[in-house]
Amino acid sequence: EPEVTQTPSHQVTQMGQEVILRCVPISNHLYFYWYRQILGQKVEFLVSFYNNEISEKSEIFDDQFSVERPDGSNFTLKIRSTKLEDSAMYFCASSEARANTEAFFGQGTRLTVV
Amino acid sequence: GENVEQHPSTLSVQEGDSAVIKCTYSDSASNYFPWYKQELGKRPQLIIDIRSNVGEKKDQRIAVTLNKTAKHFSLHITETQPEDSAVYFCAAADFGNEKLTFGTGTRLTIIP
Numbered sequence: 449e450p451e452v453t454q455t456p457s458h459q460v461t462q463m464g465q466e467v468i469l470r471c472v473p474i475s476n477h478l479y480f481y482w483y484r485q486i487l488g489q490k491v492e493f494l495v496s497f498y499n500n501e502i503s504e505k506s507e508i509f510d511d512q513f514s515v516e517r518p519d520g521s522n523f524t525l526k527i528r529s530t531k532l533e534d535s536a537m538y539f540c541a542s543s544e545a546r547a548n549t550e551a552f553f554g555q556g557t558r559l560t561v562v
Numbered sequence: 563g564e565n566v567e568q569h570p571s572t573l574s575v576q577e578g579d580s581a582v583i584k585c586t587y588s589d590s591a592s593n594y595f596p597w598y599k600q601e602l603g604k605r606p607q608l609i610i611d612i613r614s615n616v617g618e619k620k621d622q623r624i625a626v627t628l629n630k631t632a633k634h635f636s637l638h639i640t641e642t643q644p645e646d647s648a649v650y651f652c653a654a655a656d657f658g659n660e661k662l663t664f665g666t667g668t669r670l671t672i673i674p
Binding site: 481550555 | 594606608656663665667
């Protein structure tokens with residue numbers, strides 16, 4: 449069964465450093481998403497991406513965040529200058545169509561900012 | 563924007579009994595309601611979903627009901643088993659936006 453894959457599984461970074469989280473969505477999917485989950489809390493939407501541009505973003509997704517699809521397979525989330533409160537599990541997801549169809553989640557990247 | 567409330571936050575059930583988790587949503591435009599199961603340290607996985615043109619959907623031991631008028635939907639798990647222990651999240655989405663809005667989660671524990 450096709451899967452969304454994310455790398456790395458765990459990233460530790462110092463406050464103020466840049467991090468890039470990587471995702472390979474399912475190959476025939478057209479919509480890509482980043483969500484985050486602070487430990488013990490609910491999953492929160494960050495951004496959606498379609499047709500090589502951001503289609504929607506939340507208020508969490510400020511100027512420190514950016515997304516990119518650098519080639520035909522990868523989808524990345526960059527945090528420019530990490531803060532302690534960015535520590536969370538970051539999930540990439542993809543779907544064939546818009547948000548009211550099944551979204552498949554990756555296994556997540558646990559980001560720890562120290 | 564959409565707001566999804568979920569209850570209870572924790573639920574303990576004897577093995578073999580039924581479990582019910584309830585969610586309410588605020589945006590009447592929402593038309594898609596998935597349920598995700600998340601085991602400890604793992605990815606959320608879709609277990610069942612329902613669209614607003616349907617009032618109930620069943621898949622083996624799992625069922626979801628939707629009341630559009632009251633804006634609430636529920637997950638029902640019958641004949642619970644130890645492997646049903648996990649955190650369950652409800653979510654809502656509508657065709658007009660690109661995101662799933664999740665509830666706060668229910669930690670379900672099945673007591674052998």
